[in-house]
Amino acid sequence: MKTSIVGFPRIGEHRELKFQTEKYFRQEISEEELLTFAKALRQKHWQTIKQAGIEEIPSNDFSFYDQTLDTAVLFNIIPEEVAKLPFTDLERYFALARGYQGEKGDVKARPMKKWFNTNYHYLVPKFEKNTQVKLTGRKIFAEYQEAKALGIQTRPVLVGPFTLLSLAEYEAGCVAEDFVPDLIQSYREVLLELAKLGAQWVQLDEPALVKDLAEKEKALLTTLYQALLEENLGIKVLVQTYFGDVRDVYEILTHLPIDGLGLDFVEGKETLRLVQSGFPKDKILYAGIVNGKNIWRNDYTKTVELIKQLPVEQLVLTTSCSLLHVPYTVENETFAADITAHLAFAKEKLGELVDLATILTSKHQIEQLIQNQTLFANNRIEKNLKVQQAVDALQPNDFIRQPAFAQREKLQKAKFQFPLLPTTTIGSFPQTKEVKQKRAQFNRGDITEQAYEAFVQAKINEWLAWQSEIGLDVLVHGEFERNDMVEYFGQNLAGYLFSQNGWVQSYGTRGVKPPIIWGDIYRKAPITVKWSSYAQQQTKQYVKGMLTGPVTILNWSFPREDISLRESTLQLALAIQEEVLDLEANGIEIIQIDEAALREKLPLRQSDWFSEYLDWAIPAFRLVHSKVKPTTQIHTHMCYSEFTDIIEAIDAMDADVISFEASRSNLTILDELQAKHFQTQVGPGVYDIHSPRIPSVAEITETITKILSKVPKEKVWINPDCGLKTRGEKETKASLQHLTQAARLVREEL
Ligand code: GLN
Ligand code: ZN
Numbered sequence: 001m002k003t004s005i006v007g008f009p010r011i012g013e014h015r016e017l018k019f020q021t022e023k024y025f026r027q028e029i030s031e032e033e034l035l036t037f038a039k040a041l042r043q044k045h046w047q048t049i050k051q052a053g054i055e056e057i058p059s060n061d062f063s064f065y066d067q068t069l070d071t072a073v074l075f076n077i078i079p080e081e082v083a084k085l086p087f088t089d090l091e092r093y094f095a096l097a098r099g100y101q102g103e104k105g106d107v108k109a110r111p112m113k114k115w116f117n118t119n120y121h122y123l124v125p126k127f128e129k130n131t132q133v134k135l136t137g138r139k140i141f142a143e144y145q146e147a148k149a150l151g152i153q154t155r156p157v158l159v160g161p162f163t164l165l166s167l168a169e170y171e172a173g174c175v176a177e178d179f180v181p182d183l184i185q186s187y188r189e190v191l192l193e194l195a196k197l198g199a200q201w202v203q204l205d206e207p208a209l210v211k212d213l214a215e216k217e218k219a220l221l222t223t224l225y226q227a228l229l230e231e232n233l234g235i236k237v238l239v240q241t242y243f244g245d246v247r248d249v250y251e252i253l254t255h256l257p258i259d260g261l262g263l264d265f266v267e268g269k270e271t272l273r274l275v276q277s278g279f280p281k282d283k284i285l286y287a288g289i290v291n292g293k294n295i296w297r298n299d300y301t302k303t304v305e306l307i308k309q310l311p312v313e314q315l316v317l318t319t320s321c322s323l324l325h326v327p328y329t330v331e332n333e334t335f336a337a338d339i340t341a342h343l344a345f346a347k348e349k350l351g352e353l354v355d356l357a358t359i360l361t362s363k364h365q366i367e368q369l370i371q372n373q374t375l376f377a378n379n380r381i382e383k384n385l386k387v388q389q390a391v392d393a394l395q396p397n398d399f400i401r402q403p404a405f406a407q408r409e410k411l412q413k414a415k416f417q418f419p420l421l422p423t424t425t426i427g428s429f430p431q432t433k434e435v436k437q438k439r440a441q442f443n444r445g446d447i448t449e450q451a452y453e454a455f456v457q458a459k460i461n462e463w464l465a466w467q468s469e470i471g472l473d474v475l476v477h478g479e480f481e482r483n484d485m486v487e488y489f490g491q492n493l494a495g496y497l498f499s500q501n502g503w504v505q506s507y508g509t510r511g512v513k514p515p516i517i518w519g520d521i522y523r524k525a526p527i528t529v530k531w532s533s534y535a536q537q538q539t540k541q542y543v544k545g546m547l548t549g550p551v552t553i554l555n556w557s558f559p560r561e562d563i564s565l566r567e568s569t570l571q572l573a574l575a576i577q578e579e580v581l582d583l584e585a586n587g588i589e590i591i592q593i594d595e596a597a598l599r600e601k602l603p604l605r606q607s608d609w610f611s612e613y614l615d616w617a618i619p620a621f622r623l624v625h626s627k628v629k630p631t632t633q634i635h636t637h638m639c640y641s642e643f644t645d646i647i648e649a650i651d652a653m654d655a656d657v658i659s660f661e662a663s664r665s666n667l668t669i670l671d672e673l674q675a676k677h678f679q680t681q682v683g684p685g686v687y688d689i690h691s692p693r694i695p696s697v698a699e700i701t702e703t704i705t706k707i708l709s710k711v712p713k714e715k716v717w718i719n720p721d722c723g724l725k726t727r728g729e730k731e732t733k734a735s736l737q738h739l740t741q742a743a744r745l746v747r748e749e750l
Helices: 016-025 031-052 067-074 089-098 139-149 161-167 176-197 215-228 250-255 271-276 300-308 346-361 367-377 385-392 405-416 433-444 449-470 487-491 529-537 550-555 565-585 606-625 644-651 669-675 697-708 729-749
Strands: 057-059 100-102 105-107 112-114 121-123 154-159 201-205 236-240 260-264 284-290 315-319 493-497 504-507 510-512 516-523 544-548 590-594 633-638 657-660 681-684
Touching: 016 031, 031 057, 031 089, 031 139, 031 346, 057 139, 067 089, 067 121, 067 139, 067 154, 067 161, 089 100, 139 154, 139 176, 154 161, 154 176, 161 176, 161 215, 176 201, 176 215, 215 250, 236 284, 260 271, 284 300, 284 346, 300 346, 300 367, 315 346, 346 367, 385 516, 385 565, 433 449, 449 529, 449 729, 487 493, 487 544, 493 565, 516 565, 529 565, 544 565, 550 565, 550 606, 565 590, 565 606, 590 606, 606 644, 644 669, 669 681, 697 729
Parallel strands: 057 154, 154 201, 201 236, 236 260, 260 284, 284 315, 544 590, 590 633, 633 657, 657 681
Antiparallel strands: 100 105, 112 121, 493 516, 504 510
């Protein structure tokens, strides 16, 4: 029985790729130095996988930024405005990813969206009427050859044509079908060339196949693959799916002239049933049985039982999705042994696959199985009865804030007396080197708590004064005391574990370090009250309290698997509710509860949206703020504007104000807000914060005008897309100055 993986983390054991790439951005190393570094990193990863005993190893799963962008660039799918600028290949690549402002031109970054139901983000390819799809890239070939030169035969990976077309954006006047012939021709050329170079297999990633698919889409899938595989290209093709099951196209897939089919047995609720209904003898099943998204040890007994139920002759054991979504290794952690025993990061998962293959082919009871059985036989944690009782005691009224929105809105308008188009920010200000250094010093014990607090207070004062000066209406304290919006809360909640090194790529060079929910959750002590009330005491203007909501905390943690996500979320909601009430009691009259990641775990199939997720996620948010006074203004924030399809659910969160990222995706959401009579006041972000580019006053004015053409002016707030912690101070200040100027200009016209 063979073993494989769908993909491996590429940022490096210690996020080396991030640091080198950022050095390149700052022009501290050359393009060549960056390329050389990346090559060594790829080598290390291939060798690690090989040494673990995995037989089929992927290549081209490496990326400097994003694999979807890589695929677009491979096929010359580059918007005209970027294509025409005099860049080197690498410069053009990063200009697409991050935008560019300099002597060679001024272009915005491509829009970025969440990769299915993960916290990874991909760059949206754009097909324009004039896009000439053709094979122009070399990366996939170069990386295959690189591995081959090391004596490692790999299976190059590429985003498949169906997923590429379904994730892309199209210029008005063109549709996916227009590009099919050229796209297929280009994929064929890739496959032919890989075959020529000696590759035996290619992997086409098609996660888009786990969604609900219409007849038209099924037809497109058939067209694409029949055309692609019309003749023998001399290379075997693995169609790899993940993040769910392929119930809508299982029939089609099993009849395609492909050689391998990768299916997800972890998230795919129907995968087992589908395979049991019959699997073609001429194909290899790549069974995704080791969870590529969570960090818990695989339960070997269960997995072996599952595999034994598969009526399949040719089987390869693999991960449920790319290991991109888990950290590199447990080896660099300092947990106690009885905790470590329960954890498996990417490297450990390689070992699990090999163990499972051994167990499945051996006639004897082998040691790995016995050890694993012992681990799962014991209770991992002791339950906290108080927490469990509090969750059980919840009543319907606990989820409803009184009075209703319309009445609160009146009371709040009368109380706050903000001008039209009130301006604010999303919470964080730049986490400069200095800020991070001070926190590190404090954590190491190099400076006293008083010294650290005095430093944070000084930062708060500095930025409060600056915000007033440029005329922002609602101020923030700047979140200088926080490392990130989830870990910070987790550290102040019982039930959490933190890794030292458990970084996972979020987008480009950005990583997140999701904390681990280990046990039942409760608030140990007040979390943000000290900072928020300090800030509020320094100024007569309103300062927003700043919290992370329960759904986001859950979605950005590694969740438990022994209780439901709903139950974990309600535990979190009760803890954050205590914090909200504490802030209110301490004089904070506007409280923002971020639900940046609310959409992230929305099931990929629409039929599951409510029953499996929104039915508890939205109430969990309401629980957090249901007990505040009518005149306490509750804000929330989301990191995307893609909620056109769940707009009623978002309104049902019953916040008073919601801000969301809008400028990097187009403003189509506004039509929907209008059509659905969205009641919550809205702050669609007026500029992109993922890029160092500074928006001009004219640009922002234009965006505000667009917003006002769709949303009643009484409902509109003006703010950036998201928090500013990743930005430099200079660009932040210039951008926000432009924002307040633009808001004033538009106000004068109203
Ligand atoms: N309040 C957070 C901040 O400003 C929100 C971050 C986010 O939405 N990702 O950083
Ligand atoms: Zn955000």
